[in-house]
Amino acid sequence: MAERVDTSDDWIIERTGIRQRHVAAEGECTSDLAIKAAERALAAAGVDGKDIDLIVLATATPDYTFPSTAVTVQAHFGCAGVPAFDVQAVCSGFVYALTVADNFIKAGQVKTALVIGAETFSRILDWNDRTTCVLFGDGAGAVVLKAEEGDGSSSDRGILTTHLHADGRQHDLLYVDGGPSKTQTTGYLRMQGREVFRHAVVNLAAVVDEALKATGLTSADIDWLVPHQANRRILDGTAKKLGVSPDKVVITVDRHANTSAASIPLALDEAVRDGRVREGQVVILEAMGGGFTWGSALIRM
Numbered sequence: 001m002a003e004r005v006d007t008s009d010d011w012i013i014e015r016t017g018i019r020q021r022h023v024a025a026e027g028e029c030t031s032d033l034a035i036k037a038a039e040r041a042l043a044a045a046g047v048d049g050k051d052i053d054l055i056v057l058a059t060a061t062p063d064y065t066f067p068s069t070a071v072t073v074q075a076h077f078g079c080a081g082v083p084a085f086d087v088q089a090v091c092s093g094f095v096y097a098l099t100v101a102d103n104f105i106k107a108g109q110v111k112t113a114l115v116i117g118a119e120t121f122s123r124i125l126d127w128n129d130r131t132t133c134v135l136f137g138d139g140a141g142a143v144v145l146k147a148e149e150g151d152g153s154s155s156d157r158g159i160l161t162t163h164l165h166a167d168g169r170q171h172d173l174l175y176v177d178g179g180p181s182k183t184q185t186t187g188y189l190r191m192q193g194r195e196v197f198r199h200a201v202v203n204l205a206a207v208v209d210e211a212l213k214a215t216g217l218t219s220a221d222i223d224w225l226v227p228h229q230a231n232r233r234i235l236d237g238t239a240k241k242l243g244v245s246p247d248k249v250v251i252t253v254d255r256h257a258n259t260s261a262a263s264i265p266l267a268l269d270e271a272v273r274d275g276r277v278r279e280g281q282v283v284i285l286e287a288m289g290g291g292f293t294w295g296s297a298l299i300r301m
């Protein structure tokens with residue numbers, strides 16, 4: 001990074017906690033990353049692609065303006081005919097997508113949903129802007145949701161509650177200065193980092209509190225906080241404000257940087273596979289992104 005812009009490894013690590021980021025290969029698209037993540041999620045869940053009833057894909061960096069990246073994924077898995085669409089809520093995209101899929105399941109419309117967060121932010125970065133290009137990476141993560149009857153007891157597994165918010169008045173603090181209708185260009189990410197930071201900790205702590213209040217749980221009941229991975233200081237600040245011990249926070253920002261909608265499923269995947277997150281535990285997901293958008297999902301695994 002220091003060869004590209006006026007920065008240093010020390011500055012990046014101290015201010016963000018980011019030590020590395022991944023960048024998609026030339027020609028490798030958001031759908032390619034999404035398909036790889038979905039294949040692993042389906043294998044882990046023991047679900048065949050043909051059994052998917054719904055695909056919701058969160059991304060702000062789709063392959064094309066249209067069709068959606070979700071339908072490209074759908075074509076790969078051979079489940080033509082089922083609904084497939086993208087959700088655009090930038091860094092909150094995964095929480096939004098999970099909420100949409102959960103509501104489809106709770107409404108009884110689908111039984112098995114594939115929810116993906118996938119991004120190639122490297123394609124919308126101004127690589128000459130040191131205030132943004134050092135912060136982001138490319139990646140994808142996915143989960144499979146399955147309908148299951150509970151017995152109404154407090155040990156029921158699943159998504160216990162979700163909370164979504166948006167405030168379009170904050171557009172200028174974090175946006176991409178391109179788009180098909182307004183500029184007929186792809187554009188680059190623009191951000192007033194300090195202002196975003198200021199809003200982030202407040203909004204994120206509030207939306208976790210909202211989830212706890214809705215379920216009657218307290219921060220002591222949280223086994224794992226799996227936050228959107230934007231900046232190590234935001235993660236530490238939010239956990240502190242919530243009274244969640246740092247050793248209950250899943251952190252991948254050091255190795256992935258900010259992968260927007262992909263960051264939560266990437267972090268969740270890591271913590272499930274290394275045995276930290278286990279069945280029966282209470283996990284809270286939270287995210288904030290451009291818009292602003294923000295949200296949380298409280299889950300009993």
Ligand code: ACO
Nearest residue numbers: 007011015091130131134193194196197200230231288289
């Ligand atoms: N290398 C060296 N210096 C830099 C760099 C860099 N890469 N970037 C900025 N600076 C300079 C600035 O120009 C400024 O210099 P100046 O004082 O001469 O003007 C100085 O460092 C301090 O800048 P600040 O913006 O005050 O630095 P801050 O400590 O706030 O850190 C950062 C900047 C990392 C962007 C921080 O504000 C942040 O993380 N904000 C949140 C942004 C974010 O995570 N957005 C993602 C999407 S939203 C979300 O996911 C929650």
